[in-house]
Amino acid sequence: MNARLSEHQVAHIVDRIDRSRFVASPDLRHVISGRTIPPRNAMRHLLTLMGEVPSGARVLVVGGGSGYLPALMACTSDRVCVLEKEPAIAEIARANLARIGLERVEVRVGRGEDGWPERSARFDLILSVCSLDRLDVLLDQLSEDGFLYTLEGPEREHPVLIQRQAGAEDGAPRALGTVIFSRSSSQILIDLGFVEPAMLDRAREEAHRRHEPVLAVIRNRLGLEDADFYRTLARQRDMKFVGADEVLQRLDSELFHRYSRTFLDNRRVLPVSLGDEGLVVVTDNPDLSQDEAMGMEACGRVRCLLVTPTDFRRIWSALELTERSEQMLSWSESPSEQASNQDLLELSKNEISHYLVSIYEAILLDAVSANASDVHVERYGNRIRIRIRSDGELHDLTHYRLTPRDHAGLINVIKVRAEINIAERRLPQGGRSHMRVGNTNYDLRVQIQPSLHGEHAVIRLLSQTGRVLGLDELGMATTVAGHYERLLDNPAGLVLVVGPTGSGKSTTLYAGLQQLADDGRRKVITVEDPIEYSIDNIQQTRARPDIGFGFADAMRSFVRQDPDVILVGEIRDRETALEAIRASQTGHLVLSTLHSNDSVDAMQRMYDLEVLPNSLASELRAVIAQRLAKRICPNCRQQVEPDPRILRELFPEQVPSEFKCYEGRGCVDCGGRGTHGRIAVVEFLQVNDELRDLISRRPAIGELRWRALDNGLITMRDSALDHVIEGIIPMSELPRLLPQDRMAPEQRGGRRTAT
Numbered sequence: 178m179n180a181r182l183s184e185h186q187v188a189h190i191v192d193r194i195d196r197s198r199f200v201a202s203p204d205l206r207h208v209i210s211g212r213t214i215p216p217r218n219a220m221r222h223l224l225t226l227m228g229e230v231p232s233g234a235r236v237l238v239v240g241g242g243s244g245y246l247p248a249l250m251a252c253t254s255d256r257v258c259v260l261e262k263e264p265a266i267a268e269i270a271r272a273n274l275a276r277i278g279l280e281r282v283e284v285r286v287g288r289g290e291d292g293w294p295e296r297s298a299r300f301d302l303i304l305s306v307c308s309l310d311r312l313d314v315l316l317d318q319l320s321e322d323g324f325l326y327t328l329e330g331p332e333r334e335h336p337v338l339i340q341r342q343a344g345a346e347d348g349a350p351r352a353l354g355t356v357i358f359s360r361s362s363s364q365i366l367i368d369l370g371f372v373e374p375a376m377l378d379r380a381r382e383e384a385h386r387r388h389e390p391v392l393a394v395i396r397n398r399l400g401l402e403d404a405d406f407y408r409t410l411a412r413q414r415d416m417k418f419v420g421a422d423e424v425l426q427r428l429d430s431e432l433f434h435r436y437s438r439t440f441l442d443n444r445r446v447l448p449v450s451l452g453d454e455g456l457v458v459v460t461d462n463p464d465l466s467q468d469e470a471m472g473m474e475a476c477g478r479v480r481c482l483l484v485t486p487t488d489f490r491r492i493w494s495a496l497e498l499t500e501r502s503e504q505m506l507s508w509s510e511s512p513s514e515q516a517s518n519q520d521l522l523e524l525s526k527n528e529i530s531h532y533l534v535s536i537y538e539a540i541l542l543d544a545v546s547a548n549a550s551d552v553h554v555e556r557y558g559n560r561i562r563i564r565i566r567s568d569g570e571l572h573d574l575t576h577y578r579l580t581p582r583d584h585a586g587l588i589n590v591i592k593v594r595a596e597i598n599i600a601e602r603r604l605p606q607g608g609r610s611h612m613r614v615g616n617t618n619y620d621l622r623v624q625i626q627p628s629l630h631g632e633h634a635v636i637r638l639l640s641q642t643g644r645v646l647g648l649d650e651l652g653m654a655t656t657v658a659g660h661y662e663r664l665l666d667n668p669a670g671l672v673l674v675v676g677p678t679g680s681g682k683s684t685t686l687y688a689g690l691q692q693l694a695d696d697g698r699r700k701v702i703t704v705e706d707p708i709e710y711s712i713d714n715i716q717q718t719r720a721r722p723d724i725g726f727g728f729a730d731a732m733r734s735f736v737r738q739d740p741d742v743i744l745v746g747e748i749r750d751r752e753t754a755l756e757a758i759r760a761s762q763t764g765h766l767v768l769s770t771l772h773s774n775d776s777v778d779a780m781q782r783m784y785d786l787e788v789l790p791n792s793l794a795s796e797l798r799a800v801i802a803q804r805l806a807k808r809i810c811p812n813c814r815q816q817v818e819p820d821p822r823i824l825r826e827l828f829p830e831q832v833p834s835e836f837k838c839y840e841g842r843g844c845v846d847c848g849g850r851g852t853h854g855r856i857a858v859v860e861f862l863q864v865n866d867e868l869r870d871l872i873s874r875r876p877a878i879g880e881l882r883w884r885a886l887d888n889g890l891i892t893m894r895d896s897a898l899d900h901v902i903e904g905i906i907p908m909s910e911l912p913r914l915l916p917q918d919r920m921a922p923e924q925r926g927g928r929r930t931a932t
Contacts, residue, residue: 187224190252191217197367197374199245199273214243214368215306219358224249226338226353227304227326237300237318239289240307244270247282250304258293258300259284262307292318302326312341319343326353333415334359362392362463365413371399392463393486393615403485410463411483421488421546424449424459425495425576432456433496446481447492455479461489486615487546494539495576533586536577537594541621543574544638545614550679554591554634556584568855569679569805581631588625588632595623603627609707617641620707639709648688652856654899657891660861661801665689665742670798671761673748675773675782680804681857682770683709686744689768690715699741704731706746720746732756736763745769754786761796775893776800776862777882784875794864794873802860802893804914806906810847814839819908826920827898827911839904856905858914860893886923894919 196217215223234254241247241259243266251257259282261267267286274282287294289305292314299320305327309315315325323343328336338353366372372380372395380398384391396406404420411418432448441447445462455478463483484492540563544552549565556562561579564571579587592599595608606625611618618641626633648658664672674682687710693701694714706720706728716738720728728745729752735743736759747770748754761767773779779800783793819838828836841851862885864872871884886892897914900906911920 184225187221190224190249191221193252194245194248195277196245198277199243199248214245215358216360216364219356220246220249222354223338223356226356227302227324227340234301235299235320237293237303237315239303239305239309239315241270241284242266242306244273244282244284246304246306247284248274248277248279251279251282254302255281257282258298260287260289260293262286262288290314299323316341316343328356330355359414362410362414365410365463366395369409369413371395390462390486403487407461407463407483407485414463414483416463416481416483419459419482419484421484421491421543424482424484424488424492427457428492428496430496445489447489447496449482449492457482459484459489459492461486485546487542490614491539491542491546494535494542497535533583533590536579536583537587537590540574540577541612541636541638542614544636545617545619547572550638552634552636552638554584554587554636556581556628556631556633558630568807568850568852570807584631588634591623591634591636592625595621597623597625602632620709622707639707641708641711646684646688646691648692651685651688652900652905653859654891654896657801657859657861657896660799660863661685661689662692664799665693665766667766667798669761669764669766669796671757671767671769671796672798672801673769673771673779674801674803675771675776675779676803677772677774681855682803683746685801685803685857686768686770687712690744693742700739701742701744702735702738702740703744704728704735704746705744716740728753729756732760736760736765740765742766742768747771748783748786751786751788754783754788758788758792758796762792773802776802776860776890777878777885778802780872780881781878790875791873794869797864797869797872799864800862802862803857804893805855806858806897806900806910806914807852808854808856808905809839809907810841810844810851810853812853813841813844813847813851814904815842816904823908823911823920826917829921836902837904838901838908840907840909852907856900858893858897858900858906859891860896861891863889883923892919892923894922 196214199214236250236254236257237260238247238250238257239260241261244259247257247259247270259267259270261270261284264286267284271284274284285294289307289309290311293300296318298318300318301320301323303315303319303323303325305315305325308329309327312325312327319325321343325341325343327339327341329339330336335355335357337355340351340353341349360368363377367374367377376398377391377395380394381391383389384394387394392406392410396403399406404418408418410416427450429448429450432451436448444460444465446458446460446465449457449459451457457480459482461484465481540552540554543549544565547565547567549567551566553562553564553566553571555564559581561577561581561584563574563577563579565574566572589599591597592606592608594610596610597606597608605627608623608625610621610623612621613619620639620641622637622639624635624637626635648662651658653661664670674685676682690701690703690712693699694712697714700716701714702716702718704718704720706722708717708719711717718731720726720731728747728749732743732745732753733756743760743765745753745757745767748757757767757769771779771782773782777800779802780793784790816837817840819836824832824836841847841853843849843851847853862868865888868881868885868888871881876884882890894915897906897911901908901911
C-alpha cells in the first residue's frame with residue numbers, strides 16, 4: 178500500500194538528517210558537485226514531487242554522492258541500495274552513513290546503466306540523480322508497480338524530475354517538475370571545506386563593515402589565488418571559467434552601449450557577444466541567477482561565463498576604451514619628416530586626458546591579471562609597443578593601438594602619477610607611485626629613459642600585501658633547504674643571497690624572514706629599498722637616500738635597537754659592506770643580497786668593495802646563488818625525447834642510462850606556453866674552516882672555485898639537473914641558466930675547467 182508524504186512529513190524527514198554531517202572532503206573538489214551534497218530545499222522539493230512512497234519500500238539510489246540523499250531515503254524505506262561510480266566518493270558515503278548509524282544503507286561502486294549487480298534484485302523505487310545513457314536495465318529491475326525517477330534536462334542545476342512506472346509502455350515518462358540544485362557560493366565554500374559556518378558569519382560582518390563582497394573577504398583570509406578560487410566556484414556552479422584574454426578576443430562593443438552602466442555594475446555582468454548561441458555575458462558574481470541574466474536580452478538564451486574580479490575590471494576598461502577608439506585611436510599621423518619637427522609632448526587637448534588615464538589604468542590591470550613583474554611602454558618610430566614581463570618572459574599586449582601622440586600623452590600620465598618632472602625629457606628619471614586593485618596594494622617603481630624616438634617607461638609592480646612564500650614553497654632541494662634553515666639559527670655571521678636582477682633573491686630572503694617571524698623568539702629589523710612585502714612581527718624600515726638615510730646609515734642605527742637578525746636589502750657600496758661586516762662582528766646575524774654571477778664570484782665582489790679578506794673569512798657563513806627557471810605546467814606535463822645538442826653539452830662522456838626529461842605541451846591553464854610560474858635553481862656554498870683559511874689569503878677565483886667543489890659546493894648544474902629529472906623544469910632551460918663552461922660536470926681535486 179502506498180502512502181503519500183505530507184509537507185509536514187517531508188519537512189520532518191529533512192530536519193531529521195543533519196546535512197553538515199555529509200560535507201565532503203576538500204580533496205575531492207574536482208568530483209564533488211551540487212547533486213553530491215544537494216541543498217536542503219532541493220531535497221524537500223524532490224520528496225514532495227515524488228509524493229507517493231511505497232510502505233516498507235526497497236529503494237535504489239543511483240549517484241548517491243556523499244550519502245546525504247540515501248540517508249533521507251532511508252527515513253521512509255526498509256532498505257536503501259546505492260550505486261556510485263566514483264570509488265573515492267563511495268568510500269566517503271560509507272563513512273558518513275556509518276557515522277550516523279544508518280546500517281540499512283548499502284553502497285556499491287558501479288555504473289547506473291548497468292543496474293544493481295544482483296540481476297534478480299527488484300526495487301519498489303529507483304531514483305537516479307545523474308545523467309544516464311540508457312534506462313532499460315533499471316526499468317527491468319523495478320518491482321511490479323514500481324517507479325523510476327530520473328533527473329533530466331540540459332540545465333544541470335535545474336533538472337526536471339521524470340517519473341516512469343513499471344509495466345507501462347516504453348516507460349511512459351511523466352514530468353513532475355523542476356528541482357533546483359543550485360547552491361549559493363557561500364554554501365559551496367562550506368561544502369568544500371574552505372570555511373566553517375562561524376567563519377562565514379564573521380566574513381559577512383566584515384564584508385558589511387567594509388562594503389566589500391563576502392567572497393573577497395573570504396579569499397583574502399584564506400590567501401587563495403583568484404584564478405584557483407573562482408575556477409573552483411565555476412565548476413561547482415556549472416559555469417565556464419575563462420580568462421580576460423579569451424574574452425577580449427570576442428568582445429562586441431555595440432552590446433555594451435545598449436545597457437546603462439549602473440545596471441551592469443549593480444548586476445556585476447558585462448555583455449560579450451550575441452549570436453547563434455544566444456547572449457554571452459561575463460560576471461565575477463558566481464551567484465548571478467539565470468533569471469537576472471535572461472532579462473538582459475529578448476533572445477531567451479543566455480550563457481554566463483565566470484571571471485575573476487580583476488579580469489572583470491579589465492574587460493570593463495577595454496569596453497570603455499573601445500567606445501571611443503574609433504575617434505581616439507585611428508588618427509592619421511603626419512609624414513615622418515614633419516613629425517620630427519613637431520613636439521608631440523605639448524598636449525593641449527584636455528578632452529583626451531581622461532582617456533589616456535583610462536589606458537594607463539587598463540594596462541596596469543592587464544599586468545596585475547597576468548601576475549606580471551614589469552610593464553614596458555616603448556616607441557619605435559610610429560610603432561608603439563606595450564609589453565609585460567610574466568614568468569620572466571616579455572609578452573606583447575596587442576589590443577592597444579596607440580599613436581605617437583597617444584604615447585607622448587601616456588608617458589606624461591605615467592610621469593605625473595610617479596611625481597616625475599614632465600618638462601625634463603633629456604635625462605633618465607625615476608619615481609614611484611601606488612595603486613590598489615581589490616584588496617591588494619601595489620608599489621610602482623617607474624623609470625623613464627630617453628631614446629631615439631621618444632621616452633620609454635618601465636614600471637615595476639611590487640605587491641605590498643601579497644603572500645610571502647614559506648621555505649617549503651621555494652622549491653629548494655631538501656638538502657639546501659635544510660642548510661638554509663640552519664643558517665637562520667646562527668647567532669651571528671653574514672649570509673649572502675646573490676644573483677642577477679630579477680632572480681628571486683628577495684623572495685628567498687623573505688621566506689627566511691617569515692620563518693623567523695613565525696618563530697617569534699628573535700628580534701628582526703630590515704632596511705629595504707623598497708619594502709616589497711609587509712610581514713607581521715618584523716620591524717621593516719625603508720632606505721631614503723634622497724634625505725641622507727641609506728643602507729649604511731640604517732645599519733649604524735640598528736645596532737642600538739638590540740636586534741638579533743638584520744636584513745640589508747642590498748650591499749651596493751663599500752660603506753654598506755663594511756657596516757654589514759661590523760654588525761656581524763658585534764653578534765648579529767646579517768642577511769643581504771649582492772649582484773654577482775655565482776657564489777664564488779660573490780667573494781671577488783666583496784674584495785672589490787674593499788672588505789678585508791680576514792674580516793670576510795671570519796664572518797661569512799654561506800653564499801646562496803640563484804637564478805629563476807620556468808616551471809613546467811603540471812596540467813599538461815609530458816615526457817619527451819631530450820634535445821641531443823643539450824645532452825652532448827651536459828654529458829660529454831656518457832649519458833646516464835634511463836635519463837628522462839619533460840615539458841609542457843600547452844593547455845588553457847598555462848596559456849599554451851607549457852610553463853606556468855618559476856622556481857629557483859640554487860648554488861649553495863657553505864663556508865668551512867678550510868675555505869675560511871683560503872678566503873683570508875684572497876686566492877685567484879679559479880682556485881677558490883675548485884677548492885669549493887672539493888668542499889661540497891652544490892652547483893647550479895646539480896640543482897638544475899635535479900629539477901629536470903623530477904619533471905619540474907624543461908631541459909631547454911639549462912642553456913639559459915648555465916654558461917657553456919658549466920654545462921658539463923666540473924672537475925675537482927685541483928683540475929678545473931676553463932673559466
